[in-house]
Amino acid sequence: MTAIGYVHGYSDQEARRLGDQADALAELLHHGTAYPPGSRVLEIGCGVGAQTVHLAANSPGAHLAAVDVSEASLARARARVAAQVSGADVAWHRADLFELPFPDAAFDHLFVCFVLEHLPDPHKALAALRRVLRPGGTVTVIEGDHDSAFFHPHSAYARAAIGGLKRLQADAGGNALIGRELQPLLSDAGFHDVTVRPRTVYVDRTRPALVEDFIRNTFIAMVVSVREDALAAGVSTAADWDRGIADLHRTAAADGTFHYTFFKAVAINPLSAQRR
Amino acid sequence: MTAIGYVHGYSDQEARRLGDQADALAELLHHGTAYPPGSRVLEIGCGVGAQTVHLAANSPGAHLAAVDVSEASLARARARVAAQVSGADVAWHRADLFELPFPDAAFDHLFVCFVLEHLPDPHKALAALRRVLRPGGTVTVIEGDHDSAFFHPHSAYARAAIGGLKRLQADAGGNALIGRELQPLLSDAGFHDVTVRPRTVYVDRTRPALVEDFIRNTFIAMVVSVREDALAAGVSTAADWDRGIADLHRTAAADGTFHYTFFKAVAINPLSAQRR
Numbered sequence: 001m002t003a004i005g006y007v008h009g010y011s012d013q014e015a016r017r018l019g020d021q022a023d024a025l026a027e028l029l030h031h032g033t034a035y036p037p038g039s040r041v042l043e044i045g046c047g048v049g050a051q052t053v054h055l056a057a058n059s060p061g062a063h064l065a066a067v068d069v070s071e072a073s074l075a076r077a078r079a080r081v082a083a084q085v086s087g088a089d090v091a092w093h094r095a096d097l098f099e100l101p102f103p104d105a106a107f108d109h110l111f112v113c114f115v116l117e118h119l120p121d122p123h124k125a126l127a128a129l130r131r132v133l134r135p136g137g138t139v140t141v142i143e144g145d146h147d148s149a150f151f152h153p154h155s156a157y158a159r160a161a162i163g164g165l166k167r168l169q170a171d172a173g174g175n176a177l178i179g180r181e182l183q184p185l186l187s188d189a190g191f192h193d194v195t196v197r198p199r200t201v202y203v204d205r206t207r208p209a210l211v212e213d214f215i216r217n218t219f220i221a222m223v224v225s226v227r228e229d230a231l232a233a234g235v236s237t238a239a240d241w242d243r244g245i246a247d248l249h250r251t252a253a254a255d256g257t258f259h260y261t262f263f264k265a266v267a268i269n270p271l272s273a274q275r276r
Numbered sequence: 277m278t279a280i281g282y283v284h285g286y287s288d289q290e291a292r293r294l295g296d297q298a299d300a301l302a303e304l305l306h307h308g309t310a311y312p313p314g315s316r317v318l319e320i321g322c323g324v325g326a327q328t329v330h331l332a333a334n335s336p337g338a339h340l341a342a343v344d345v346s347e348a349s350l351a352r353a354r355a356r357v358a359a360q361v362s363g364a365d366v367a368w369h370r371a372d373l374f375e376l377p378f379p380d381a382a383f384d385h386l387f388v389c390f391v392l393e394h395l396p397d398p399h400k401a402l403a404a405l406r407r408v409l410r411p412g413g414t415v416t417v418i419e420g421d422h423d424s425a426f427f428h429p430h431s432a433y434a435r436a437a438i439g440g441l442k443r444l445q446a447d448a449g450g451n452a453l454i455g456r457e458l459q460p461l462l463s464d465a466g467f468h469d470v471t472v473r474p475r476t477v478y479v480d481r482t483r484p485a486l487v488e489d490f491i492r493n494t495f496i497a498m499v500v501s502v503r504e505d506a507l508a509a510g511v512s513t514a515a516d517w518d519r520g521i522a523d524l525h526r527t528a529a530a531d532g533t534f535h536y537t538f539f540k541a542v543a544i545n546p547l548s549a550q551r552r
Binding site: 151 | 423424426427428456464471474478480481532
C-alpha cells in the first residue's frame with residue numbers, strides 16, 4: 001500500500017498463499033462483517049483480492065471499491081473476484097492510501113485487513129482513511145500478532161525463524177505485532193466505540209483441514225516466503241532456519257498443536273459534534 | 277496435589293488471588309460445564325475451592341466430591357462453598373491423586389483445573405484419574421499457557437519476569453506451557469473424542485472489570501507471588517524483576533492491552549470394547 005516493500009513479495013506462490021489463507025480463515029475473520037445493500041464500502045490494500053471475494057460474497061448489493069498500490073495485484077484481484085463471485089460490484093483503483101482519489105466522506109464503511117502491519121506510520125494512515133469515511137460510518141481492521149504463535153512441540157529454532165520474519169518486517173517499516181495495538185491506535189486516531197476482539201485459530205489433529213490450510217499453507221508458507229531475505233539479512237544461518245521450518249512442520253503431525261490470534265476491530269467515525 | 281511444591285505457595289494472599297481469578301474468569305472457563313442432577317462428579321486438586329463454588333453453583337443436584345492434598349486448603353474450600361453456595365452437596369477428601377480412596381469407575385465425570393501444570397508426570401496422573409471414571413464418563417481439563425501472555429506496551433523486562441515464573445515452575449517439576457499439550461496428553465492417556473478449545477482473555481480499556489480482576493489481581497498477582505523465590509533462585513535481579521512488574525502494571529493503563537489463552541479440553545473414557 002505504500003512505497004515500503006511488502007515483506008512477503010509478489011510471486012505466484014505468494015498470491016496462492018494469500019488465497020489459501022483467506023479461504024481457510026474466511027469464516028473466522030469475516031464472521032460479523034456484512035454491509036447492507038446500497039452501502040458504499042472501501043477496501044484498502046486489497047492486494048490480490050484474497051479478502052475482496054469474501055467481502056463481495058457476504059455483502060450482495062453493496063457497492064465495493066478496492067484500492068491497492070500495485071497494478072499487478074489489482075489485475076489478479078479483478079480476475080479472482082470475477083471468477084468467484086458472480087454479480088459482484090467492485091470498482092478497482094490504483095492509489096496510495098495517503099493520496100486517495102475520493103472526496104471527503106465518500107464511503108459508509110472501510111475495511112482494512114493485513115495492511116497496517118506493513119506501514120511505518122499506522123496512526124497517520126488511519127487519519128488519512130478517516131477523511132474518506134462519512135461521520136457515523138464504521139471502520140473494520142483485522143491484523144495478526146506473530147507473538148501469538150505458539151505450538152507443540154515447542155522449538156527454539158521455530159521461534160527464531162518467526163523472530164527473523166518479525167525483524168525483516170520491522171526493518172521494512174512494519175510491525176508484525178500490531179494486533180495487540182489496535183485498540184489504542186484506533187482510539188488515538190479519533191474513532192469512537194472501538195471494539196476489539198481476538199479471533200483465535202487453534203489447530204490439532206481433530207481439525208485436519210486447518211492443519212493443511214492454516215499450519216502448512218498459511219503460517220509456514222508465510223515464514224518460508226522470506227527465507228532468502230532472512231539469510232541475506234543475516235537473521236539466521238541456513239541450517240538454523242531450515243531446522244526452524246522443519247520444526248514448524250513437526251507441529252502439523254498427529255500429536256502437534258498450533259495457536260495463533262488475529263484481532264478484529266470495529267469502530268465508528270464520530271459525528272462532528274462528538275469529535276474531540 | 278503431590279509432594280511437589282505448589283509454586284505459588286499457600287498464603288492468605290494467594291488464597292485471595294485464586295478466588296479473584298476464579299470469579300473473574302468463571303464465565304469464560306466454566307461456560308458449557310454443567311452436570312446433571314444425580315451425577316457423581318470428582319474435582320481433582322480443588323485447592324481453596326476457587327473453582328468448586330462454580331461447579332456447585334452450575335450443577336445443582338450433582339453429587340460433588342473434591343480432593344486435595346492439603347488439609348488447610350480443604351478447610352478453606354469447605355468454608356468458601358458453605359458461604360457462597362447454599363445447599364451444595366460436596367464430599368471433601370484429603371488424598372494424593374495417585375492414591376485416590378475410591379473404587380474403579382466411581383464417578384460419572386472428572387473436573388481438573390490448573391492441576392496438571394504442577395505435576396511432573398501429567399500422563400501418569402491422567403491414567404490414575406481414568407481408573408475412577410466410569411466408561412462413557414467425561415473428563416474436563418482446564419489449563420493455561422504462559423507463552424500466550426502478550427501485551428501492549430511490549431516489555432522485555434515483563435517477559436523476563438514471566439520467564440522466571442515459567443522456570444521456577446519447571447524447576448518444581450511442573451510445566452507452565454501445558455495448555456497447548458492437552459490434546460496429545462489426553463489422547464495418549466487413552467481418552468476418546470478429545471476436544472480442546474482456546475478460551476481467550478483479551479483486555480483493554482473497554483473492559484475495566486477485567487483490567488482490575490484479570491491483569492492486576494490474577495496475572496500480575498500470580499507473577500508477584502513468586503518474587504522472593506525468583507530472586508533466591510537467581511532467575512532475576514531485584515531491579516530487573518521490579519521493572520518487569522512495573523511494566524506489567526503499565527499494560528493496565530488506558531492505552532494498554534493484555535492477551536492470555538486458557539485451554540479447555542473435554543474427552544470421554546471409552547467403553548472397554550473401544551479401548552486400544
